[in-house]
Amino acid sequence: MYSAKIDEALGKAGAAPGDRISVTKEGERTEGILMPRSSLGDRDCLVVKLNNGYNVGMDFANAKVELVSKAKPAAHKAGGEVAMEKGLPNISILGCGGTIASKVDYKIGAVFPATSPDELLASFPGLKGIANFKAKVLFTLLSGDMAPAHWQVIAKEVAKEIEAGADGVILMHGTDTMGYTAAALSFMLKDLPVPVVMVGAQRSSDRGSSDNSMNLVCAAIAAKSDIAEVMVCMHGSTNDDYCLLHPGTKVRKLHASRRDAFKSVNAKPFAKVDYAAKKLELLRNDFRKKDKKRKLALDEKMNANVGLIYVHPGMKPEFVKKLGEVYEGIVLAGTGLGHIPTNPHGDKLAKPVIDAVKELIAKGIPVAMAPQTLYGRVNMNVYAYGIAGKEAGVIGDYCDWLPETAMVKLMWVLGHTKEMKRVKEEMERNVAGEISDRSVLLE
Amino acid sequence: MKCGIEIHQRLDSLKLFCRCPSVIHEDKGQGEVVRRLHPVASELGEVDIAAQFEYLKGKEYHYHTYDESTCLMETDEEPPHPLNNNALAIALEIALMLNSKPVDELQIMRKTVVDGSNTSGFQRTSLLARGGFVETSKGKVGIQGICLEEESSGIVSGEEAGKVYYKLDRLGIPLVEIATAPDMVDAEHVKETAEKIGAILRATGKVLRGIGTIRQDVNVSVEGGARVEIKGAQELAALPKIVEAEVKRQEKLIAIREELKERKAKLGDAKLVDVSGIFSKTQAKIVRKTLDGGGAVVAVKLNGYAGILGTELYPNRRFGTEMSDYAKSAASVGGVIHSDEDLKKYSFSDEETSAVKKKLGVSESDAFVMVAAKKDIAERALIAAFARAKDATGNLHEEVRKVLPDGVSTAYMRPMPGAARLYPETDIAPVRITKEMIAEARKKLPEMPEVKLAKLKKTLSEELAEKMMKSRNLQLFEKLVGMGIEPSLAATTLEETVVSLRREGVAVEDIREEKIVELFGEFAKGGFAKAAVPEVLKLLAKKPKAKVSALVAEGGLAKLSGKELEAAVEKELASVPDKKKAVGAVMAKLRLRADPEEVIGIIRKKA
Numbered sequence A: 001m002y003s004a005k006i007d008e009a010l011g012k013a014g015a016a017p018g019d020r021i022s023v024t025k026e027g028e029r030t031e032g033i034l035m036p037r038s039s040l041g042d043r044d045c046l047v048v049k050l051n052n053g054y055n056v057g058m059d060f061a062n063a064k065v066e067l068v069s070k071a072k073p074a075a076h077k078a079g080g081e082v083a084m085e086k087g088l089p090n091i092s093i094l095g096c097g098g099t100i101a102s103k104v105d106y107k108i109g110a111v112f113p114a115t116s117p118d119e120l121l122a123s124f125p126g127l128k129g130i131a132n133f134k135a136k137v138l139f140t141l142l143s144g145d146m147a148p149a150h151w152q153v154i155a156k157e158v159a160k161e162i163e164a165g166a167d168g169v170i171l172m173h174g175t176d177t178m179g180y181t182a183a184a185l186s187f188m189l190k191d192l193p194v195p196v197v198m199v200g201a202q203r204s205s206d207r208g209s210s211d212n213s214m215n216l217v218c219a220a221i222a223a224k225s226d227i228a229e230v231m232v233c234m235h236g237s238t239n240d241d242y243c244l245l246h247p248g249t250k251v252r253k254l255h256a257s258r259r260d261a262f263k264s265v266n267a268k269p270f271a272k273v274d275y276a277a278k279k280l281e282l283l284r285n286d287f288r289k290k291d292k293k294r295k296l297a298l299d300e301k302m303n304a305n306v307g308l309i310y311v312h313p314g315m316k317p318e319f320v321k322k323l324g325e326v327y328e329g330i331v332l333a334g335t336g337l338g339h340i341p342t343n344p345h346g347d348k349l350a351k352p353v354i355d356a357v358k359e360l361i362a363k364g365i366p367v368a369m370a371p372q373t374l375y376g377r378v379n380m381n382v383y384a385y386g387i388a389g390k391e392a393g394v395i396g397d398y399c400d401w402l403p404e405t406a407m408v409k410l411m412w413v414l415g416h417t418k419e420m421k422r423v424k425e426e427m428e429r430n431v432a433g434e435i436s437d438r439s440v441l442l443e
Numbered sequence B: 001m002k003c004g005i006e007i008h009q010r011l012d013s014l015k016l017f018c019r020c021p022s023v024i025h026e027d028k029g030q031g032e033v034v035r036r037l038h039p040v041a042s043e044l045g046e047v048d049i050a051a052q053f054e055y056l057k058g059k060e061y062h063y064h065t066y067d068e069s070t071c072l073m074e075t076d077e078e079p080p081h082p083l084n085n086n087a088l089a090i091a092l093e094i095a096l097m098l099n100s101k102p103v104d105e106l107q108i109m110r111k112t113v114v115d116g117s118n119t120s121g122f123q124r125t126s127l128l129a130r131g132g133f134v135e136t137s138k139g140k141v142g143i144q145g146i147c148l149e150e151e152s153s154g155i156v157s158g159e160e161a162g163k164v165y166y167k168l169d170r171l172g173i174p175l176v177e178i179a180t181a182p183d184m185v186d187a188e189h190v191k192e193t194a195e196k197i198g199a200i201l202r203a204t205g206k207v208l209r210g211i212g213t214i215r216q217d218v219n220v221s222v223e224g225g226a227r228v229e230i231k232g233a234q235e236l237a238a239l240p241k242i243v244e245a246e247v248k249r250q251e252k253l254i255a256i257r258e259e260l261k262e263r264k265a266k267l268g269d270a271k272l273v274d275v276s277g278i279f280s281k282t283q284a285k286i287v288r289k290t291l292d293g294g295g296a297v298v299a300v301k302l303n304g305y306a307g308i309l310g311t312e313l314y315p316n317r318r319f320g321t322e323m324s325d326y327a328k329s330a331a332s333v334g335g336v337i338h339s340d341e342d343l344k345k346y347s348f349s350d351e352e353t354s355a356v357k358k359k360l361g362v363s364e365s366d367a368f369v370m371v372a373a374k375k376d377i378a379e380r381a382l383i384a385a386f387a388r389a390k391d392a393t394g395n396l397h398e399e400v401r402k403v404l405p406d407g408v409s410t411a412y413m414r415p416m417p418g419a420a421r422l423y424p425e426t427d428i429a430p431v432r433i434t435k436e437m438i439a440e441a442r443k444k445l446p447e448m449p450e451v452k453l454a455k456l457k458k459t460l461s462e463e464l465a466e467k468m469m470k471s472r473n474l475q476l477f478e479k480l481v482g483m484g485i486e487p488s489l490a491a492t493t494l495e496e497t498v499v500s501l502r503r504e505g506v507a508v509e510d511i512r513e514e515k516i517v518e519l520f521g522e523f524a525k526g527g528f529a530k531a532a533v534p535e536v537l538k539l540l541a542k543k544p545k546a547k548v549s550a551l552v553a554e555g556g557l558a559k560l561s562g563k564e565l566e567a568a569v570e571k572e573l574a575s576v577p578d579k580k581k582a583v584g585a586v587m588a589k590l591r592l593r594a595d596p597e598e599v600i601g602i603i604r605k606k607a
């Protein structure tokens, strides 16, 4: 956004971003293409792309702007169909936002989503020969803006594709909340007959180093595999060597920017996909095998009024009480084995919140516990404050779930029942791999 | 002839977009990251993703990482940190010294690079200042622009089996790029201008020194030729020769064009013919290996081109070599084989050669080119070679070339990049360059080299002053003088002693700059005598990491003074019968351990 002053001058000159303009300042005339003002930087500086390709910011004070020529409208290529190859499986790709499949207008640096199969194949030649692809864009938003209502739309669209005979479904998704969506779909898509693979990119698609094409190619290999589960396919290491297929309820983004940000927590990934060899290597065998005859049961009911709260020293009981005015269910990411401040020793400085939690539960608001350590299992039997939580009716003893997964599950469970006893039963019963019986040894 | 230069100079500061130190290492580091590149809009602006995909397929870039000087930024695992303000301040000083006008707001751009030298797939660069000039003996040379950008990774070795190795320590070091107008009038003028700009850069005292820290590219075009950018000139002295060679190359290409016009030779579409069958029993090793590996030999006829491919552009580099370079850059092939070469050197039999000629319909006046590789690769390479041959009848190519190991001749690298490869770096906020920043830079401006030279001449001999002014050690010299070291001692040590020690085979290159500073610090404290400086340097070259004081003690070079020296002098005097020769005789014994003035003083006192 330019300042009002610049906007006015541009309006008078009849110039818009993309047009060729001249700027005369202190007797010197500069010609170039008017660029849009990014949200960063000085709004009183006009940004012009010079003939050598460089952009420069020019202070607008004492500058005169004239239009040289209007921009030629960019020729838009209509999306076309791609011929089907016989003998290849059919995979549906659904675009749920994120930058994995975006195109860049190199002139102004703006990013647009790729919207058709031919655009997709043109951008990712590596997909050729792996399967026949069908593509559809559901939303164009950054995953940080994704809400539970989006998960329901995605689940319904995936079900449609599967009913139409897809051998696998790929979801292109922003990475910020990919783990949440993966968990939601794991609960909503019961008895999956085919693989549902979520994939994203940690590096934007404009650069040669983007991880998008490797992740997508590996996702395509996963989507035609035998693993009929909801999974996340992302880089397994910082190298461009292999991707890992993480279980949808056990996967978490554990780094803000690295390619291998996604890890399976308290579980092993299903498989490893070698990019160069285009080969899938199983790391587990306890997954639902692909069976196109199995009938998918779509169950997308949700109650989005669930909050996920981090337990921390100094946590205020008043805050915990207030949660009851906003939410119908709470997940606490507790310290250690799943603890909240209870002050069993009557310390003078400690401020317990256990009574506030008891109050919530008494009001009929279920409170579930998950470990903020991410790794490990809730155990409310070892320390006094654990026992106090358990006695208060906190849900989740012995659960090795991720806080986010527990939150998504509580939304899903509350979409079906509000009866406290049933909520507790359903929550503590493994539905989609979110709770395991054994804490497996991981390196 | 029109000629301009581009000077790239590394700045002495932390890296441009992370806070790693700009330290280069000799070893292979502590880790390795392996990446591939994916097709993006090409440097020409046109996006031929399919072709790029084929080219990049299977290529691996291996990057050595260094705990000391690489972080997640260099490995392309983290968005950039804000621009390093200190580097910006240095670059501003340089711009002002070159009379260039800083922009109001710095816009960081991404310049697409697909050779793996940047882990991100682009180089971050920004236009800092426009216009300006530098004075030379042949008039003012204009400055077109000054960019502040990040340095690329250093290549360790060329491509081998699809793998390219780079070192990441160099990536991200701040670099200024100074582009002059094509104002240079002859090859010598190019060298002078580069020297002038180099001296200005060194005068700031804030640029990195040592091998590779400054690079100069040249742009050359002759009347009727094309603008060609030459990268990788190792030293200034080579510039005139490179320029002359390029002028000759362009003239030769023009002559080839005229010759082809004369012959009325014109190529139509490339008709590629698979001639693998002819070589089923061949003795030629390369072809044998290719065919055994399931590859093919593909050939194409060049109508009326006999003798053209053998025309020498440089000693040992013919037009055919040029075609080969194009083939190599289009596909992973070793090169091409053509009819103007001595085909016996590949061990082709006469029968094979004539069979190829027959199959292609090559007559006396025609030429042919062959490539042996996987069939699709061979075809792509051959099409590129053919296109280069075809273009010989038209305008000369605008292109980027690299200097070959002989230091003079060049080879095709890539087409001249267009403006389209630059697009905004959206992860970094633009930087407003305020009046205050410019005023601050102006306050810090160092003396212009001419002024500095005049001052040097006051404390050093004319010759040594000139030497010092051009020397990479100028900054170090100034630092030593700042420590109170006598200018002539500092200059002689850096410019003469070190050089003669190297000639004697002493590994002085292993001595790091901070050790020289430590050495003079020790000297200033009175740790050893002036005459012992070369001896200490020798010891240091053997143990570059040892403490100087320890080496001095170990080598028995600790300076004698006071009572100790008096005792030593007395002892020596006792064995000198002729008192007139006393000073000489004593100094001969104690030369390395005592200052002559002190010895003379003691002897006088005794007398």
Ligand SMILES: [Zn+2]
Pocket (backbone or CB within 6 Å): B015, B018, B019, B020, B069, B070, B071, B072, B073, B074, B172
């Ligand atoms: Zn760094």
